[in-house]
Amino acid sequence: MAAGVGLAGAVLLAVVLTAIVPGDVASLAGAPGPNAVDRHALNAFGQPSGPSAAHLLGADRAGRDVLSRLVYAARIALEVGFASAALAMLIGAVVALLVGLLASRLTSRRPSRAGHLSDRAIAQLADAWLAIPLLLFGTALAVACSHGHGCAAGAVGPGVPALIGAISLTLWPFAARRRSADLLRTAALLVPAAILYEAALSFLGVGPGPRTPTWGGMIAEATPGSPSAWWSGLFPGLALLLTVLATAVLASAIPGRETDRPAQAERPRPEARPHPFLRFALERVLRSIAVLVLASLLVYVIFRVLPSVHGIGEPLDVYLRRLYLHFDVGHDAGAGQGITGLVLSRAPVSAFLLAGGIIFWIGAALLAGTLSALRPRTAAERVLTAGTGVLAAAPVFWLGLVALYLFALDGGRIHLLPGQAAYGQATTIAGRAQALVLPWIVMALGGAGLYLRQVRRRWQSAMTEDYILTARLKGLPEPVIVFRHALRSTASALSAQTGRSLGSAMIAAAILVEPVFGIPGVGGLLEASIRRGDLRVIRGVVLFGLLVLVVVRLAGDLLHACLDPRVRR
Amino acid sequence: MSPLLEVEDLRVDLAERRGSTRTVLDGLSFSLETGEGLALTGGSIPARTAACLALVGLTNSPGGHIHGRVAFDGQDLLSLRPAQLRRIRGDQIGFVPCPSPKSLHPLISVGAQVMEAVRVHRQVSKPAAHARAIDLLELVGVPAPHRAVFALPHELAALDQRRVSIAIAVANRPRLLIAEEPVAGLPDSDHEAVLDLLSGLRRRHEPAAMLVSTQDQPVANRLADRVLPLSQRA
Numbered sequence: 001m002a003a004g005v006g007l008a009g010a011v012l013l014a015v016v017l018t019a020i021v022p023g024d025v026a027s028l029a030g031a032p033g034p035n036a037v038d039r040h041a042l043n044a045f046g047q048p049s050g051p052s053a054a055h056l057l058g059a060d061r062a063g064r065d066v067l068s069r070l071v072y073a074a075r076i077a078l079e080v081g082f083a084s085a086a087l088a089m090l091i092g093a094v095v096a097l098l099v100g101l102l103a104s105r106l107t108s109r110r111p112s113r114a115g116h117l118s119d120r121a122i123a124q125l126a127d128a129w130l131a132i133p134l135l136l137f138g139t140a141l142a143v144a145c146s147h148g149h150g151c152a153a154g155a156v157g158p159g160v161p162a163l164i165g166a167i168s169l170t171l172w173p174f175a176a177r178r179r180s181a182d183l184l185r186t187a188a189l190l191v192p193a194a195i196l197y198e199a200a201l202s203f204l205g206v207g208p209g210p211r212t213p214t215w216g217g218m219i220a221e222a223t224p225g226s227p228s229a230w231w232s233g234l235f236p237g238l239a240l241l242l243t244v245l246a247t248a249v250l251a252s253a254i255p256g257r258e259t260d261r262p263a264q265a266e267r268p269r270p271e272a273r274p275h276p277f278l279r280f281a282l283e284r285v286l287r288s289i290a291v292l293v294l295a296s297l298l299v300y301v302i303f304r305v306l307p308s309v310h311g312i313g314e315p316l317d318v319y320l321r322r323l324y325l326h327f328d329v330g331h332d333a334g335a336g337q338g339i340t341g342l343v344l345s346r347a348p349v350s351a352f353l354l355a356g357g358i359i360f361w362i363g364a365a366l367l368a369g370t371l372s373a374l375r376p377r378t379a380a381e382r383v384l385t386a387g388t389g390v391l392a393a394a395p396v397f398w399l400g401l402v403a404l405y406l407f408a409l410d411g412g413r414i415h416l417l418p419g420q421a422a423y424g425q426a427t428t429i430a431g432r433a434q435a436l437v438l439p440w441i442v443m444a445l446g447g448a449g450l451y452l453r454q455v456r457r458r459w460q461s462a463m464t465e466d467y468i469l470t471a472r473l474k475g476l477p478e479p480v481i482v483f484r485h486a487l488r489s490t491a492s493a494l495s496a497q498t499g500r501s502l503g504s505a506m507i508a509a510a511i512l513v514e515p516v517f518g519i520p521g522v523g524g525l526l527e528a529s530i531r532r533g534d535l536r537v538i539r540g541v542v543l544f545g546l547l548v549l550v551v552v553r554l555a556g557d558l559l560h561a562c563l564d565p566r567v568r569r
Numbered sequence: 570m571s572p573l574l575e576v577e578d579l580r581v582d583l584a585e586r587r588g589s590t591r592t593v594l595d596g597l598s599f600s601l602e603t604g605e606g607l608a609l610t611g612g613s614i615p616a617r618t619a620a621c622l623a624l625v626g627l628t629n630s631p632g633g634h635i636h637g638r639v640a641f642d643g644q645d646l647l648s649l650r651p652a653q654l655r656r657i658r659g660d661q662i663g664f665v666p667c668p669s670p671k672s673l674h675p676l677i678s679v680g681a682q683v684m685e686a687v688r689v690h691r692q693v694s695k696p697a698a699h700a701r702a703i704d705l706l707e708l709v710g711v712p713a714p715h716r717a718v719f720a721l722p723h724e725l726a727a728l729d730q731r732r733v734s735i736a737i738a739v740a741n742r743p744r745l746l747i748a749e750e751p752v753a754g755l756p757d758s759d760h761e762a763v764l765d766l767l768s769g770l771r772r773r774h775e776p777a778a779m780l781v782s783t784q785d786q787p788v789a790n791r792l793a794d795r796v797l798p799l800s801q802r803a
Contacts, residue, residue, distance in 0.1 A: 467674040474686045475659030
């Protein structure tokens, strides 16, 4: 552990030094400026040259030096990462203060309840926040800020301040919900999240601007076409992975109280209600509708109020009437069709990708989590835990790119699975499913680490329950105890959590994976509209993502009700 | 004739954090004849729990170690293979575990949990096991057993949940019943019902011998012929 922390510190120090004096570091390595084009680095067919003495890490498609851009991008990543974390903490603190004041007003007769009330209010807020697809929300914020920034029409480049604002406005509830004892640790844990977030936004095209190199942007530039110039995509991702890992390891080394809270005490419901399941379902549906309406208002405000968005701010009543009565979110001048139709025509592909991704993701995490909970401290368990932890720190779009370099039929090292653009060429459902296998695996690998920890914790807590001892005392064989008694509570607890806490991450993964593999879904549409600066389509995609997430969460809740008879009856 | 249960120099070490161990019970020796009732009193609750569980080869946390000799019907339990020990547990030796709100599985019906205890040791068809479960619930005094078999534990009163635990323990007419803190956690008004049930079961020789761990002298007096105090040091 101590060695790991030391290593992480060294890596972070190197990145910080690089970020402070990028020009010096780059020139030390003999690299030109980040935007200097070297025509000799491109051959007669316009193919960039690989790592060589002139360009240590090779040149990108435009003939620019990869190492130099990598070094300059470090500054953006750290600036955005640390500033966003700090700003998110500030916003979180202000909100927590206001909520606390309000709570103490409301409970002036019983002051001891104030803390409890404000804790609950903030927890509810953070939970409601997870009902919003955070990546889409951040994209909307960054895009809405961008046009006031004096960029040329069409090109989206919100600039660093807008990025920091968008990221901190998305992440603040996670800063507010911890108590003051863990302030430093919480802030430090937000840094890797913000760095990954910045990379994802830059990858989608809402980065600091076309002339400023970012790791995410470099991966995006390396993505289209045949995966031949592997160096231009591999190295930015490695730099990102190392930085995220280093900040995450350092953050978790900061002593804090155990963040794992004990599972909420399950309250038995003794009185038999007439139709509790229906009641439960109805309550969930109403709550989902409320979230939907509130979040769509938020989207309206983002696109209407934030700096000078031209031509998209219709009056609120028109917006609401169109959205909820006609499912109409505007007309796309470029494509000459309604945006609702445009998004819906892309939806089946994305739904297919998302559904398969969720199955692969949950399957992988269940297997790995079960193994690591039931066979703790074995070699396989250690490799698995460390491996998924590293993969969770890697951006999913970069994993996709690496998978293409390694396994794609067209141009991979090992010709294993259909790669880029295979989906567009496939005509049968089986062919399309085959084209999606690689994206599904990538989604599962990238997300398994997140979920694995939850699965393992559930298994571990289930295996130490008193009813497991009862089962042993009955003389039941161990497999029956594990797969009948423990699995039952594990599955039930997980189903409640899956939709709630992971829906947002799953949707983000699907959106980010689509452009990499050339899958013509909603994520691809979003990326293309960002590049065109088409705000109406972006808004339509954000609203659509909102609807999908609300439905996913609702499905998770209802599944939980079916698995847990205490809710059902 | 050798006694039903003979315990010599029992010691239990529980695993602590970072590989160290802690001895919760040391030097316990006693014997129990068929038909006899014995109460373990004194000591700490963890020590009494460790003593009871060690008799069936279990410890309350993983990685614990049991030393000494536990002879049941002349057979050394601690030297048996896990599968052999498992066949004795719940069949020859019934066990009412330390009371807790979760000693019954919260998501499995009461009937299924009782049936499971029967079917793991006896080749019984499902309908027969179901009928046996209803009989058992009736025996321990759960009201409306025909409906209670389908209930989930939280739908029963605390007293009835305790009765179900007892029903599971005596499901296979064990020769020895071990009951840990039988009345702990129940309101005083319910103590009498549990004591009546256990002493009634003993009088009818359902379990031929009974070992009770308790801190209450009245409970010990009601259920046991003999009291064995654990030394405070152990």
